[in-house]
Amino acid sequence: DAKTTQPPSMDCAEGRAANLPCNHSTISGNEYVYWYRQIHSQGPQYIIHGLKNNETNEMASLIITEDRKSSTLILPHATLRDTAVYYCIVGDQGAQKLVFGQGTRLTINP
Amino acid sequence: DTAVSQTPKYLVTQMGNDKSIKCEQNLGHDTMYWYKQDSKKFLKIMFSYNNKELIINETVPNRFSPKSPDKAHLNLHINSLELGDSAVYFCASSQNRGETQYFGPGTRLLVL
Numbered sequence: 001d002a003k004t005t006q007p008p009s010m011d012c013a014e015g016r017a018a019n020l021p022c023n024h025s026t027i028s029g030n031e032y033v034y035w036y037r038q039i040h041s042q043g044p045q046y047i048i049h050g051l052k053n054n055e056t057n058e059m060a061s062l063i064i065t066e067d068r069k070s071s072t073l074i075l076p077h078a079t080l081r082d083t084a085v086y087y088c089i090v091g092d093q094g095a096q097k098l099v100f101g102q103g104t105r106l107t108i109n110p
Numbered sequence: 111d112t113a114v115s116q117t118p119k120y121l122v123t124q125m126g127n128d129k130s131i132k133c134e135q136n137l138g139h140d141t142m143y144w145y146k147q148d149s150k151k152f153l154k155i156m157f158s159y160n161n162k163e164l165i166i167n168e169t170v171p172n173r174f175s176p177k178s179p180d181k182a183h184l185n186l187h188i189n190s191l192e193l194g195d196s197a198v199y200f201c202a203s204s205q206n207r208g209e210t211q212y213f214g215p216g217t218r219l220l221v222l
Contacts, residue, residue: 043114043200043213044153085151091208097143097166098211100153 003027004088011103020104022088027071030092033064033071037084040105044087046071067083078108113137114214122220123191127167131186131217142184143167143202143211144176150184153200159184160207191221 012018022035025073034049048055048062050071055062061074064104087103114135123129135142136149143166144156158166162178173189188195 003163041216043202044211046210049139049210052210097158097168098153099155099157102152110209 003090003099004101006086006088006101006104008102009049009107011107011109012075012078014080014108014110015060015077018106018108019084020073020075020080020088021070021105022073023070024088024090027068027090028092031090032092033062033068034089034091034098035060035062035073036087036089036098036100037082038085039081040085044100047086078106080108080110082106113205114201114212116199116214116217118217119215120218120220122222124222125191125193127191128187128189129191129219130188131199131201131219133186133214134184134211135201135203135214137203137205137212139180139203139205139212140181141204141209142178142181143204143209145187145197145200145202145213146186147200147216149197157184157186158207165207183207193221195219196221 032049035047036044038044045077048060076103083104086106087100117132122156141160147153156170157176159178173208175187178184198216198218200216204211
């Protein structure tokens with residue numbers, strides 16, 4: 001079973017920042033937070049991951065709370081192509097499998 | 111260049127048939143995976159291979175048999191197909207166990 005809770009759906013206006021929340025209250029000390037997304041009819045795509053520090057890459061930023069019980073994925077300037085299902089996944093770095101939950105269906109509106 | 115490729119993209123077949131889905135990765139990765147995404151869109155891991163050795167087998171019926179002829183390939187053979195096998199099957203690979211996974215485009219299997 002997935003160890004994360006995400007809202008089932010969200011909307012965001014094109015050009016705005018999309019902030020996707022994730023709760024992982026039972027995360028343990030050696031577990032990372034991973035974000036993947038799945039655009040319609042495509043395979044999942046890795047976005048970003050982090051342990052306890054905030055992380056940023058060319059796709060997104062990941063903000064993890066100090067107690068590590070929740071995190072937020074930020075897409076700084078959402079485009080229509082960011083419409084997808086976003087999955088927040090918790091696992092240790094040696095985790096040999098990704099356990100996907102239901103994810104958040106993000107719709108970017110023009 | 112396609113990093114993780116799967117063939118075929120679509121597969122329609124009759125119940126009881128045997129079929130195979132092929133996966134190839136050109137990333138030089140050591141670990142490969144098969145996931146199944148059912149009609150409710152839940153993605154679940156089925157198998158994982160590391161350096162051609164099976165390391166994960168997630169309670170999958172014996173009708174499903176993965177085969178890894180080399181590190182770059184992980185094929186999925188399905189015997190005696192059933193209606194419930196209809197799903198999208200995704201192959202993935204990672205440099206090593208537990209590292210970022212790269213997914214293929216999926217194979218859409220429909221069993222009639």
